[in-house]
Amino acid sequence: MKNEVFEVLSRFAETEKDIPLSSMTTLRIGGPASIVVYPDTFLAFDQIMRYLNEEKISFKVIGKGSDLLCSDERYDGVVIRLDRHLHHTYFSGNKAYAEGGASVIAFAVNAMKCGLSGLEFASGIPGTVGGAVFMNAGAYRSCMAEITERVLVYKDGDFVWMTNEECCFSYRESIFTRHPEWVIMAAEVSLQAKDRNEIEELMEDRRSRRMASQPLEYPSCGSVFRNPEGMNAWQLIDGIGYRGKRRGGAVVSEKHCNFIVNTNSASAEDYIALVNEIIELVEEKYEITLVTEMEKFNWK
Numbered sequence: 001m002k003n004e005v006f007e008v009l010s011r012f013a014e015t016e017k018d019i020p021l022s023s024m025t026t027l028r029i030g031g032p033a034s035i036v037v038y039p040d041t042f043l044a045f046d047q048i049m050r051y052l053n054e055e056k057i058s059f060k061v062i063g064k065g066s067d068l069l070c071s072d073e074r075y076d077g078v079v080i081r082l083d084r085h086l087h088h089t090y091f092s093g094n095k096a097y098a099e100g101g102a103s104v105i106a107f108a109v110n111a112m113k114c115g116l117s118g119l120e121f122a123s124g125i126p127g128t129v130g131g132a133v134f135m136n137a138g139a140y141r142s143c144m145a146e147i148t149e150r151v152l153v154y155k156d157g158d159f160v161w162m163t164n165e166e167c168c169f170s171y172r173e174s175i176f177t178r179h180p181e182w183v184i185m186a187a188e189v190s191l192q193a194k195d196r197n198e199i200e201e202l203m204e205d206r207r208s209r210r211m212a213s214q215p216l217e218y219p220s221c222g223s224v225f226r227n228p229e230g231m232n233a234w235q236l237i238d239g240i241g242y243r244g245k246r247r248g249g250a251v252v253s254e255k256h257c258n259f260i261v262n263t264n265s266a267s268a269e270d271y272i273a274l275v276n277e278i279i280e281l282v283e284e285k286y287e288i289t290l291v292t293e294m295e296k297f298n299w300k
C-alpha cells in the first residue's frame, strides 16, 4: 500500500498502519491490515469513501470483529472502523437511534435505562449496530429485523435511508450481505415502554444463560455454523464426536460444540481445518451441508 494513501486518509481521520486483524477480532486471529481508519464525522467518512472508490482501493468495514474469521495473510487494503467515534445512541419516545459503530450491548443497556423494551435479546451480542443489522443478528427467537424501522446507508456516494422492507432481512441475512460495498451508518429501531426493573431482570436472565452455556472465557466468534432448518448445529457436531476436538490452538468447545475457541494462539489454518473437517463429516454422516455463520475474510 502506497505511503500516499496513508497520507491522504490521515487528512480526514485518525489513521494507523500495519495493525494485526487479530487485535480487531474477538477470535484473536488474523494477519496485519495495511491501513486502519477511524472517521469521526459523516463528512470525513464521505471523503474517505470518495477517495477509496476513486482510487479503486479495497476496503472493509469492521465493527467489533465478532463474526469474522480472518486469514493469517496481510490484508493489503483499508479497514474502516466506526466504533471509535461513530457510536452515539439517542432515545425519543418509543424510538431509538444508534450510529453504526455503537456497541449493541451498550445500546441495549441504554434502552433499558430509558425504560424501553425490545433490545433485551441483543444484550449479549458483542458486535456493533452496523454488524448486527448487516447479518440480522438474533437470539432467543428475536432478531434485528423485528425492531428495525429504517437504516441509514452509505451507498453509491450518498447517505440514504432504507426502510425495513428494503433491507430484505431473513435468517442471518439482509440486502447488506449481498452489497458489501454499502456501509450502515445508523439505524432507527422501535421499542416499547416497560418497567425498567422488568427489562433489567430479563437481561440478567439472558446473561446468566449465556454464561452457563457459552465458553465466554475464551476468544471465539460465537456460533460457527448456522442451524439447519429445524435442527441444532451443535447436535450434529456432537453426533460426529467432535466435542473437544483440537487442531493446534483451535478447539471445539466442550461447553457448547457450535463454538470453536482459540485456546492458545490458534492460527487461521488450525481453525479452518477444524471447520472443514466438521462440514465434511456432518455431510458424510447426516447428508446435511453445514453453512458457516461467521464470515471468512481475506482468504484467497
Ligand SMILES: Cc1cc2nc3c(=O)[nH]c(=O)nc-3n(C[C@H](O)[C@H](O)[C@H](O)COP(=O)(O)OP(=O)(O)OC[C@H]3O[C@@H](n4cnc5c(N)ncnc54)[C@H](O)[C@@H]3O)c2cc1C
Residues within 6 Å of the ligand: 026, 060, 061, 062, 063, 064, 065, 066, 067, 068, 082, 100, 101, 124, 125, 126, 127, 128, 129, 130, 131, 132, 133, 134, 135, 136, 137, 138, 139, 176, 182, 183, 184, 185, 214, 216, 220, 221, 222, 223, 295
Ligand atoms: C461470544 C459471542 C456470542 C455471539 N452471540 C451471537 C448471538 O447470540 N446472535 C448473533 O446473531 N450473533 C452472535 N454473535 C456473532 C456476532 O456478535 C454478531 O454477528 C454481530 O452482529 C457482529 O457484529 P460486528 O460489529 O462484530 O461485525 P463484524 O464481525 O465486525 O463484521 C461482520 C460483517 O458485518 C459487516 N459490517 C460490520 N459493520 C458494518 C457496517 N457499519 N456497515 C456495513 N457492514 C458492516 C462486516 O464488513 C462483516 O462483513 C456472537 C459472537 C460472539 C463472539
